Amino acid sequence: MSLIEAQQLTRSFRIPDKGPGFAAAVRHLVRPRFMERTAVDGIDLRVEAGESVAYVGPNGAGKSTTLKMLTGILAPTRGQVRVRGLDPHRDRIANARHIGVVFGQRSQLWWDLPVFESLRLLGDIYDVPQADFTRNLGELSELLELGELLRVPARQLSLGQRMRCEVAAALLHGPDLVYLDEPTLGLDVAVKDNVRRFIRHINRERGVTVMLTSHDLGDIEDLCERMVMIDGGRIIFDGPLRTMRERFGKDCAIHLSLRGQLPDALEVARKTLPELPAACSSQPEPHELVVQFDMTQVPVGPLVGRLLAALPVQDLRIQESSIESILRELYKSRPKPQDTQP
Numbered sequence: 001m002s003l004i005e006a007q008q009l010t011r012s013f014r015i016p017d018k019g020p021g022f023a024a025a026v027r028h029l030v031r032p033r034f035m036e037r038t039a040v041d042g043i044d045l046r047v048e049a050g051e052s053v054a055y056v057g058p059n060g061a062g063k064s065t066t067l068k069m070l071t072g073i074l075a076p077t078r079g080q081v082r083v084r085g086l087d088p089h090r091d092r093i094a095n096a097r098h099i100g101v102v103f104g105q106r107s108q109l110w111w112d113l114p115v116f117e118s119l120r121l122l123g124d125i126y127d128v129p130q131a132d133f134t135r136n137l138g139e140l141s142e143l144l145e146l147g148e149l150l151r152v153p154a155r156q157l158s159l160g161q162r163m164r165c166e167v168a169a170a171l172l173h174g175p176d177l178v179y180l181d182e183p184t185l186g187l188d189v190a191v192k193d194n195v196r197r198f199i200r201h202i203n204r205e206r207g208v209t210v211m212l213t214s215h216d217l218g219d220i221e222d223l224c225e226r227m228v229m230i231d232g233g234r235i236i237f238d239g240p241l242r243t244m245r246e247r248f249g250k251d252c253a254i255h256l257s258l259r260g261q262l263p264d265a266l267e268v269a270r271k272t273l274p275e276l277p278a279a280c281s282s283q284p285e286p287h288e289l290v291v292q293f294d295m296t297q298v299p300v301g302p303l304v305g306r307l308l309a310a311l312p313v314q315d316l317r318i319q320e321s322s323i324e325s326i327l328r329e330l331y332k333s334r335p336k337p338q339d340t341q342p
């Protein structure tokens with residue numbers, strides 16, 4: 001049995017069907033009408049223990065709604081989900097003992113209490129034995145560099161400081177599955193790096209399963225081997241990041257630095273590579289040339305060889321599609337999800 005198993009997992013919301021304007025608002029008061037918005041639409045998903053999965057998609061795709069069903073905050077409208085064999089909504093307390101959750105925008109720390117007191121309360125809520133509490137806190141404090149922060153009330157912490165404490169709060173009871181919703185949102189580069197290093201550590205060294213949603217592609221490339229992409233509530237890709245690149249990242253660009261200024265280099269390149277449309281080659285500077293092509297159609301090696309033979313090349317760089325550019329293209333080409341009458 002997989003750690004997480006979802007079958008045809010679906011969640012709809014009833015939302016007011018108000019037209020624009022004052023008259024429509026009054027009409028809605030007298031005779032309210034509703035529409036159905038399907039946020040998650042028949043998802044099948046399996047996650048094995050020890051995996052690190054990026055759950056990505058554009059705004060409104062259904063990521064948070066899925067995480068809310070996996071954590072038991074929301075019940076599915078249809079389909080089912082099991083986490084470690086438990087129904088997360090019905091067995092919410094038992095489920096909570098084994099999971100850690102960081103919703104980047106929400107705090108689980110008591111605002112006016114020093115962080116240490118919040119952590120102690122959380123330790124009590126989760127029934128963490130004193131010896132485990134001391135050991136876990138010592139370890140988290142060292143890895144996340146909490147130190148003095150433990151004495152400061154949460155409301156006085158900066159975003160980055162608070163986020164490190166949030167991550168500690170989510171992991172204090174030693175969960176073996178963590179859901180991280182935008183854990184690095186708004187953090188500066190150094191803190192982001194610290195949080196990422198920590199997440200990598202608990203996944204790789206301790207085998208904690210990580211399920212992460214993030215719009216930060218650095219998080220995804222740094223932390224996850226598998227990407228599940230959701231759009232309009234449906235999974236449109238599920239596989240290794242590598243496969244995502246192979247399947248969707250066909251574009252490749254060769255950047256050439258030329259020896260000296262060669263105004264006719266573009267002409268030469270186009271003549272050398274007649275199989276590529278003229279627009280594939282460009283010359284942003286007199287000593288630079290960029291050749292773009294579909295690497296599934298044109299083999300890179302011979303193409304580079306022909307360019308080197310035809311032009312005085314000083315240096316060259318081959319750039320494959322980044323995950324960022326692939327996602328940008330996929331997001332751009334998506335159809336808009338529609339609300340329906342119930």
Ligand SMILES: Nc1ncnc2c1ncn2[C@@H]1O[C@H](COP(=O)(O)OP(=O)(O)OP(=O)(O)O)[C@@H](O)[C@H]1O
Pocket residue numbers: 013014015037038039057058059060061062063064065066
């Ligand atoms: N409580 C709710 N009531 C009505 N509609 C909701 C509710 N929660 C979510 N939705 C709708 O469901 C859809 C999916 O929302 P969700 O928050 O899961 O998306 P997301 O992928 O997490 O987006 P983002 O990246 O912006 O956080 C959206 O259209 C949203 O407006």
